[in-house]
Amino acid sequence: SNWGEMANSSVDVGTRVMISNLADVTVILGYFVVVIGVGIWSMFRTNRGTVGGYFLAGQTMSWWPVGASLFASNIGSGHFVGLAGTGAASGIAVGGFEWNALFVVLLLGWLFVPVYLTAGVITMPQYLKKRFGGTRISLYLSVISLFLYIFTKISVDMFSGAVFIQQALGWNIYIAVIALLSITALYTVTGGLAALMYTDTVQTFVIIAGAFVLMGFSFYEVGGYSALLEKYSLALPSPHMRLSPDPQRFNISPVCYTPREDAFHLLRDPVSGDLPWPGVLFGIAVVGGWYWCTDQVIVQRCLAARSLTHVKAGCILCGYLKLLPMFLMVFPGMISRVLFPDEVGCVVPERCKEVCGAEVGCSNIAYPKLVVSVMPDGLRGLMLAVMLAALMSSLASIFNSSSTLFTMDIWTRIRPQARDRELMIVGRNVWDMVWVLCIVAISICWIPVVQVAQSGQLFDYIQSVTSYLAPPIAAVFFLAIFVKRVNEPGAFWGLMGGLLMGLCRMGPEFYFGSDSCLFPSNCPELICGVHYLYFAVLLFFCTGALVLLVSCCTPPIDDKHLHRLVFSLRYSKEERADLDWEEDERGRKAHREMEDKHKDTCAENRTGNGTKSGLIRLIDWFCGLSGSQSSESTEEVAERPKQLPDISEDLVWKHFVNANALIMMAVAVYFWGFYA
Amino acid sequence: MGKEVTALHWFLLTLGAVTAQAEISKQALPNWLTGIIAVAVFLFLVFIAFLVNKAWCDDSSQEVKVEVTCNEYAMTNGANYETNLDSVRSSEHYEAYENVIVHKTDEKITVM
Numbered sequence: 001s002n003w004g005e006m007a008n009s010s011v012d013v014g015t016r017v018m019i020s021n022l023a024d025v026t027v028i029l030g031y032f033v034v035v036i037g038v039g040i041w042s043m044f045r046t047n048r049g050t051v052g053g054y055f056l057a058g059q060t061m062s063w064w065p066v067g068a069s070l071f072a073s074n075i076g077s078g079h080f081v082g083l084a085g086t087g088a089a090s091g092i093a094v095g096g097f098e099w100n101a102l103f104v105v106l107l108l109g110w111l112f113v114p115v116y117l118t119a120g121v122i123t124m125p126q127y128l129k130k131r132f133g134g135t136r137i138s139l140y141l142s143v144i145s146l147f148l149y150i151f152t153k154i155s156v157d158m159f160s161g162a163v164f165i166q167q168a169l170g171w172n173i174y175i176a177v178i179a180l181l182s183i184t185a186l187y188t189v190t191g192g193l194a195a196l197m198y199t200d201t202v203q204t205f206v207i208i209a210g211a212f213v214l215m216g217f218s219f220y221e222v223g224g225y226s227a228l229l230e231k232y233s234l235a236l237p238s239p240h241m242r243l244s245p246d247p248q249r250f251n252i253s254p255v256c257y258t259p260r261e262d263a264f265h266l267l268r269d270p271v272s273g274d275l276p277w278p279g280v281l282f283g284i285a286v287v288g289g290w291y292w293c294t295d296q297v298i299v300q301r302c303l304a305a306r307s308l309t310h311v312k313a314g315c316i317l318c319g320y321l322k323l324l325p326m327f328l329m330v331f332p333g334m335i336s337r338v339l340f341p342d343e344v345g346c347v348v349p350e351r352c353k354e355v356c357g358a359e360v361g362c363s364n365i366a367y368p369k370l371v372v373s374v375m376p377d378g379l380r381g382l383m384l385a386v387m388l389a390a391l392m393s394s395l396a397s398i399f400n401s402s403s404t405l406f407t408m409d410i411w412t413r414i415r416p417q418a419r420d421r422e423l424m425i426v427g428r429n430v431w432d433m434v435w436v437l438c439i440v441a442i443s444i445c446w447i448p449v450v451q452v453a454q455s456g457q458l459f460d461y462i463q464s465v466t467s468y469l470a471p472p473i474a475a476v477f478f479l480a481i482f483v484k485r486v487n488e489p490g491a492f493w494g495l496m497g498g499l500l501m502g503l504c505r506m507g508p509e510f511y512f513g514s515d516s517c518l519f520p521s522n523c524p525e526l527i528c529g530v531h532y533l534y535f536a537v538l539l540f541f542c543t544g545a546l547v548l549l550v551s552c553c554t555p556p557i558d559d560k561h562l563h564r565l566v567f568s569l570r571y572s573k574e575e576r577a578d579l580d581w582e583e584d585e586r587g588r589k590a591h592r593e594m595e596d597k598h599k600d601t602c603a604e605n606r607t608g609n610g611t612k613s614g615l616i617r618l619i620d621w622f623c624g625l626s627g628s629q630s631s632e633s634t635e636e637v638a639e640r641p642k643q644l645p646d647i648s649e650d651l652v653w654k655h656f657v658n659a660n661a662l663i664m665m666a667v668a669v670y671f672w673g674f675y676a
Numbered sequence: 677m678g679k680e681v682t683a684l685h686w687f688l689l690t691l692g693a694v695t696a697q698a699e700i701s702k703q704a705l706p707n708w709l710t711g712i713i714a715v716a717v718f719l720f721l722v723f724i725a726f727l728v729n730k731a732w733c734d735d736s737s738q739e740v741k742v743e744v745t746c747n748e749y750a751m752t753n754g755a756n757y758e759t760n761l762d763s764v765r766s767s768e769h770y771e772a773y774e775n776v777i778v779h780k781t782d783e784k785i786t787v788m
Binding site: 662665666669670671672673674675676 | 710
């Protein structure tokens with residue numbers, strides 16, 4: 001009888017609709033109507049060709065938009081779900097991922113961006129083409145970043161959005177994903193997406209303001225910071241929630257449901273800790289080096305700045321903002337476990353499945369649960385609406401950029417001959433859509449893996465996948481910029497060797513499944529025993545050694561090809577003989593032709609159909625968006641090399657930003673020390 | 677045998693007690709103090725780095741200067757007469773001077 005009663009109550013918890021009051025529903029509906037309205041309005045009023053201009057912003061941004069947009073493009077719904085979830089499960093160490101970035105972002109501003117600026121590049125594959133010549137490295141980079149997009153961004157974003165919907169409306173995860181995607185499609189067709197893209201940064205700040213409010217409410221709810229320190233270690237699921245229903249199959253040891261003793265320490269034991277401190281200090285720096293210093297999304301924000309001093313100041317601002325996630329996400333996640341120990345801290349697989357649909361644990365619901373139960377009516381609706389909207393716009397922009405990447409980099413390589421005009425354009429759009437559908441399908445299929453990987457901790461999953469694939473890229477960029485001797489074969493074979501090593505680790509881990517507390521995995525200790533952060537450091541140095549070894553056995557690149565492409569020659573004023581000169585010229589020509597054809601067809605589409613069907617409009621949207629972006633980039637490319645980029649700085653301001661960076665680092669070190 | 681095992685147990689127990697005490701004493705150090713200590717260590721390291729950098733930079737800039745003064749007279753084409761002795765002062769010793777003519781005769785070797 002006890003069991004039945006309990007099952008009833010937990011089913012009730014699982015399916016109860018949290019959003020049922022008038023205020024929330026009104027706010028959500030109102031928000032969506034406004035966004036779609038603005039979208040339709042902007043479709044008629046302005047040409048959407050300026051979206052591309054908005055993203056590149058023509059090198060006029062001053063330091064505070066740079067810093068703010070760096071932060072905004074970094075923080076996503078994966079952070080809210082992932083950071084809070086891991087915070088709930090194992091304490092504040094996960095905040096180290098954020099606080100390590102404080103230092104890495106300075107590397108970006110002080111070492112990497114000066115080189116990118118003087119090189120006069122706008123994309124990272126373009127930089128590699130100029131630095132090494134040849135196309136295989138940049139092709140590999142495109143493919144691997146697409147891979148990382150699918151596995152660490154798209155599926156993670158979909159999953160975390162679905163967790164929000166699940167907690168708010170009590171739907172199944174997959175129904176929630178499909179709902180999310182269909183609303184995204186609806187947005188796309190009605191033009192609301194263009195409006196969302198314009199307001200992306202603003203939305204992030206609405207979300208962060210909401211997160212501040214939520215933090216206030218949750219600390220009030222738990223009774224303040226010191227109460228959290230006391231209560232977190234006592235946040236055990238109630239006794240009947242921690243009994244094994246089937247003692248023959250498994251027993252539940254107290255370790256699995258008791259909060260860790262070192263929960264309030266950033267630096268944990270190097271052998272037995274869940275996030276060992278050498279890994280937290282150095283492994284995260286390697287992964288962060290890839291994310292902050294070599295990833296297109298981040299670097300592009302910096303390249304839009306007015307001058308190098310503004311880039312540096314923007315990086316400092318971003319660094320200060322990166323202090324926030326610990327307080328906005330990690331602590332609220334821990335509070336969520338204190339407030340809902342039975343749901344967030346559930347341990348029995350059957351119970352967990354009822355609560356959140358995953359057997360390994362429900363720590364991922366920590367933040368959504370807090371939003372739907374602690375926020376006051378109205379604000380809760382706003383928070384959910386803005387979060388879902390931001391998520392949809394980021395999904396759509398990822399789809400867009402990956403399909404552009406597909407058509408530009410991969411498809412044109414497979415079929416280099418331009419065919420009949422009509423066929424080509426129609427074919428391209430159809431291929432675009434097929435491509436997006438493929439990505440969506442793969443991402444949905446991957447969601448179950450995301451759900452259970454790393455004991456159901458989303459943030460650990462993201463970081464572990466990144467640790468297996470990204471360190472070779474970080475190593476190659478690092479060496480490309482600081483070591484003149486590194487050449488094309490070295491970089492390429494280094495990347496290949498690194499990829500092989502990474503896959504050797506990643507394959508078995510996903511095949512055997514990662515450890516959970518109740519059911520240890522069968523993965524051999526030799527492969528899976530090494531913590532993923534240690535593995536990242538190992539991979540970084542192995543790749544680096546391989547790159548140097550192969551480079552030294554093959555002829556070096558002449559200095560005349562390297563002016564302003566490596567750190568030591570960044571002030572050089574000499575003429576550079578670009579290694580990718582021929583290919584560049586050919587590409588630009590083909591590009592321009594294709595664009596002209598493209599514009600014609602888009603114009604025909606616009607004028608030819610009086611009443612547009614949804615499909616045509618969807619095609620149109622792709623035309624408008626990708627066409628404008630490519631035109632932007634060709635213009636840039638054509639115009640850039642004429643004047644030598646300027647990275648000189650005013651001496652006073654230079655010392656001023658240097659001093660500020662020092663202060664920022666001191667503040668960061670204080671926080672590290674405080675929570676060590 | 678039994679004694680040894682008991683001794684080992686006792687040893688482990690005391691070790692446990694000691695580590696527990698160490699943990700307690702760690703706890704006794706307040707958070708803000710560890711923070712301050714960390715900042716102090718960090719600033720000290722930065723200071724040392726600054727000093728090293730300064731020393732290294734100064735050395736190299738002086739070297740550059742010496743080179744410049746040595747080469748200057750060679751650059752002049754004989755058109756302007758330097759009255760300043762510094763322009764011919766040797767780089768090896770303060771009170772020694774370079775023989776400019778010698779350098780010039782070097783250049784005037786012709787095919788005879």
